Amino acid sequence: MALGPVDVLPATYNPFTKDISKSFDRHEQFKASLLRISPLVSIDRVKDQLLFIGAWLRFYQEAEEAGILNFVLARSVYRFELWLKHVVIERTGPLQPCELPPFDVAMMLHACMLSPRRHYEDGLVRFPQLLEIGAFPLENIAALIDSRTYIYTATTEQVKCWQERLGVPFDPLSYQEEVKDVTIRCPSCGEKLNVAWENNGCGYAESDFLCECLRCGLSVSHDRLCVAKFIKDLTNAYSSDQATLRGTLLNDRGEVVLARARLIALQVAKVLREEDGSLPALSETSMSVILQRLYDSVQTKAGQDRITELLRPYMQATSFTHDLAKAVPALRQFHLDLMATGICSPAFLSGHCNELSVAYKKYEAFLELIASPEGIESAVPSPDLDLVWHTHQLSGLSYK
Incomplete structure (x- = not known):
């Protein structure tokens, strides 16, 4: 599934006042960025990405066929947070080989980085280690994947590091059975x-x-946890001049604009406050009620699509802005389409891969097109071009 222009051209906007960057400035910015792409997206890294996709599909399909996919994904988001908090918490540079995660956690990191804006904001506000580790460890992870079977085999050092710091099984299926x-x-x-x-x-x-x-x-449900996440952020935004609602910190250029984010949070708080000045009580509201109140308010003067986008980070209760448990399945069809072309096969990956060189050139041309004032609406990337794009996004802050 293509991720689309929204993830290369910053798309978070003020839900009450649309803020559009000047097209010509954007065009010049993208033209300058073309000079930096070459060292970030090599053919070898694209081949590593294809190998990762092969292992991704194997893992996904095995879990799906066993009828445990949703359970595995929910646990994997939780394990991803454990990994960030206990394995790479004091990271000040790229991952050490022993810190490479289990494959299910690697899938979550991969999905996180394929949403560059959310990845960047979560790294700034909640998980600085997301930015400290730099690029997705594509080369190191690909080295652990058998090119014929797509089986990911961790090293003894990886398993030992994980178990010493977390005390739970490294293997996701063992975790599923034992925890x-x-x-x-x-x-x-x-x-x-x-x-x-x-x-x-x-x-x-x-x-x-x-x-x-x-x-x-208190009766605790997923919705109540989502409400708590939202009310906590809104309360913090009202009481601290550094706090914001998720997904609002960056402007259309991907730049941090705290003042703008603060205005959004204060406007939302104004709409939702009760007559006595308090925010809705946790036990007496739901995300659907909050959503409807914002829809109905004349103070926001915003369309429902913008309000929905504003609250999207609060429609799941994890610590992350992005709904990773949904982001992973959203990639499935795109990965299947690539696999169907044969470019993930051992025969292709062991050859010259001339098609990948063509895809790289198409990606350069695509960036030029979407940077032009007229090109953004009509630009639809092909699967091979999208493959290069995804690989570029995995370069972390260098992609920004």
């Missing part, structure tokens, strides 16, 4: 809640998750 519970916090009183990943449809990895806090009596 039955997860600890979360009650969004009201902060009490630790040990909940089952699966529990007859009501587990943490299931759509109808529900448990009760024995300390304060």
Whole structure:
């Protein structure tokens, strides 16, 4: 699935006042950036990306055929956060070989970096180690993938590092079988809640998750956790001059504009405040109610699409701005389309790969096209061009 121009031309905008950059400035900026692309997107890295995609599809399809895909993805987002907090927490440079993650976690990092704006903002605000590690470790991960079977085989050092720092199985399927519970916090009183990943449809990895806090009596669901995430950010934005709502920190150029983000947060708070000045109570509202109040308010003067985009980071309860559990499946069709062309096959990858050189040239031309004042609306990347684009996005801050 193509990620589209939204992820190369910064797309987060003020939901109340659309802010469009000058097209000619953008064109000149992109022309200058073409000179920097060559060392970031080599044919070897594109081949590594194809090998990663082969392993990605193998892992995804095996989980899907076993009927555990959604459970694995939910756990993988959680394991990704564990990896960031406990394996690379003090990282001040590229990953060491022993710090390379399990494949399911690598899939989450991959999906995160394919949304450059969200990746950058989360790195600035919540997980600085996302930016510290630099580019996605494509070459190192590809070296662990068998080019014929697409099986990812971790080193002994990787497994040891993971288990010493986290104390849970490295292998995602072993984690699935052995770790039955997860600890979360009650969004009201902060009490630790040990909940089952699966529990007859009501587990943490299931759509109808529900448990009760024995300390304060709050019924905790996915929606309530989403509301808590939103209210916490909105409260922080109201009380701190450095806090913002997620997805609003960057302008159309991908530049940090704190003042603009603060205005958005304060305007949202103004709309949602009750007559006594308080924000909606956690136990008495839902994300759908919050969404409708913003839709209906004459103060926002915004279309529903902009309001929906503003609240998108709060429609899932993880610590990340991006919904990674949905972002991974969204890549499936794109990966299948590439696999169908044969360019992921061992025979192709061991050859001269002239088609990849052509794709690289097409990517350069595509960037020139979408940078032009008239080209952005009609530009639709082909799968081979998209492949190079994705590889470029994995270069981290260098892509920005």
